[in-house]
Amino acid sequence: MLDKMTPNQRLMLAVAASIIFFVAYTAIFPPAEPQTQVVKTQQDVKVKHQDTTQASQDVIEPTTGHSITKEVREVAGRSNTISTVTHKDFILKIDTLGRISSKELLQAKFNNKEGGHAQLIPETGMKPLYIRFLDEVIDNESKTVAYSASVENIALDGSPQKVTLTQKLSSLTVTKELTFYADGHYDAKVSLSQDKRYFIYLGQRPQVTEQMMTVSGAMVYTDDEIATIVEDGDAEGRKTFTGVELISAFDQYSATIMYDFAKDTVITLERDREDNPVVYFDALQNMSFSGYIGQKEYKVLKNIKPVLTNAIEYGWFTFASKPLFQLLSWLHGIFGNWGWSIIALTLIIRTILYPLTYKGMVSMQKIKEISPKIKELQAKHKGDPQRMNAAVMDMYKKHNANPLGGCLPMILQIPVFFAIYRVLLNAVELQGAPWIMWVSDLSLKDPYYILPILMGASMYYQQRLTPNNFTDPLQEKVFKYLPVIFTLFFLTFPSGLVLYWFVNNLFSIAQQFIVNQQFQNAKEAEIAASDHAQKIEHKEAQDSKKSTGRKDD
Known part of the structure; x- marks a missing residue:
């Protein structure tokens, strides 16, 4: 099964597995x-x-x-x-x-x-x-x-x-x-x-x-x-x-x-x-x-x-968590509400990481576009792994696509997530701190589970927008069930942390919309340019025939 996966797929699967393992392991054995x-x-x-x-x-x-x-x-x-x-x-x-x-x-x-x-x-x-x-x-x-x-x-x-x-x-x-x-x-x-x-x-x-x-x-x-x-x-x-x-x-x-x-x-x-x-x-x-x-x-x-x-x-992430909390505290001085401060902090983090995540999304789109050609090369050189890898790498190079481009930004974001996670989990300031309507204490779980459900729904929608090139149906099914797993996992998490993850998903969805639209516009422009070129060629051919006909006369 792993032999049929591209390097990008294998790395993505490894990252997803690492995140799940890290969270589960930390839940049972907190880091010392x-x-x-x-x-x-x-x-x-x-x-x-x-x-x-x-x-x-x-x-x-x-x-x-x-x-x-x-x-x-x-x-x-x-x-x-x-x-x-x-x-x-x-x-x-x-x-x-x-x-x-x-x-x-x-x-x-x-x-x-x-x-x-x-x-x-x-x-x-x-x-x-x-x-x-x-x-x-x-x-x-x-x-x-x-x-x-x-x-x-x-x-x-x-x-x-x-x-x-x-x-x-x-x-x-x-x-x-x-x-x-x-x-x-x-x-x-x-x-x-x-x-x-x-x-x-x-x-x-x-x-x-x-x-x-x-x-x-x-x-x-x-x-x-x-x-x-x-x-x-x-x-x-x-x-x-x-x-x-x-x-x-x-x-x-x-x-x-x-x-x-x-x-x-x-x-x-x-x-x-x-x-x-x-x-x-x-x-x-x-x-x-x-x-x-x-x-x-x-x-x-x-x-x-x-x-x-x-x-x-703050544990392992004190070096990052401490300044993040100071920034969150400064934002609270502006908004006067810890919920809105968490949203503002998420916006700042996403803005800083935007160039990185943008490159990752673009790279994933390019991989998706050349995925059929990659599959053809894998089928063509099935019995010769060395030749197949060389041909695949040439294809990536030709289309300026980095097989690791979509994964490295995800990996680099993991420390940021766990740093903000430690901040929101250890901030006593969130005790008794309300956000809006039903969220009366950001340090406790959502009593009506609205935020975890919204988080899971946004994660599912983000998956629908994000290009993937799974070749194994089983892998695709597991990937699709991740929002359900994360929703169940987040049901008992503090509301402040779930709010951060939910808002982070919304920003990811907005950014993916932008990237998808850019690629769609580029593709439409390419098709239009191609149609225009064909029309010119057709007209030139017609003009050439007419000119030839006059000479024959």
Whole structure:
């Protein structure tokens, strides 16, 4: 069957198969970032790493599933919450272990799948600002003595608010001074009355929104602009880092972030019993840093500190996705609607790619025109593949047709599609963002499946317009069923992504109309020129006969 296909057909089939395979494979096995170990001041890190080898058995192993002990409950009374921070958009709670134990988002657009308010900190597992000591005696005592808070209730009305947490152990006093801000970030100052070795934990990642093909796990971003991402289930061994700009535990739209460490702070990334990443750092007797718990909104993170925008994860296509999102955000500033901004972005992309796609479409038209002649050559030299290939290439050259011309533009567009795909899948700004009429949330699937059906219909119509030269009926049938397959696949995709694909198809249809019309006009002009030439020849022949007749007379 493959022997009967032209090189163009084989490449087109390979591209189509690659796209389907890539999408299906990514759905099942989302791409993982290289787990690069970034170590600066190598000698210093090695010494500290050796010091923590024994400690890891005590410090790291019990990290997951930690619960409040019976003694702590008794100290705390009826509730283990010692301080509550309220804002119009969220409620944050601090528990008797001095941890941020809860952050509830009050905005309806961030609601979870069950329709309730999103809870960014899971009930079980490690929580932000949890402290563990290297000294086993102190560590055990720290689990049974509750912190006290200087303020029980804090109302954030625009100005920063401070709370001081104190834990008095038999030989040590721990103080955490936390300043909260309305934008969701906080500053932390942790101090000990004596210099003891201890570790502060980032906490478990949020578990609010996770659609297929999104990444969830932990990130360490260093000052050499390298982001090490370890997905849930993929953590292996221990990695240490210095020169860290931020650490993050994240899901699709939200993250727990810590940043503003001293450059020599040693950040450690471990794995828990389920091979999920756990991040913590060696703290000093007097330690200052900042944190953020909330949605990964670009403008919010940029206003807090520009480096935090690197916590927005785009996977392999970050190099292209990041500027695309900035362009999309700029367009939103013009249109004020994310749906129309997606359409405008699609128009810009198609305009930039127009020369490339135009050449591809022209090449496909030329291949279609000479397809009957190619089939004749293939039949004529059926028993001599070498001669057949040479004759076919001569035919392509003679008609200025590139057998790869129709496929290369398609291949080059694939990175663009996946870049914009990652943008629309990871942009929390689309949550609760309406477009028109029935599309009230571009981050969710179309409730009436109108957009996926329109997308499939436009894809089918585009196929009807696009020239092809399939020689195998089975291949042609498979190709025709692709719109149905893609429609079914896109039924559960976010509306914003389906909107992009649908509008992209419309531009392709318009461009194909233009190319087809140009070829039709050229063909009509060629026929007209040929008819005109025949008329002239006929007239010249008639004139010649008349002239000859006169001479005979």
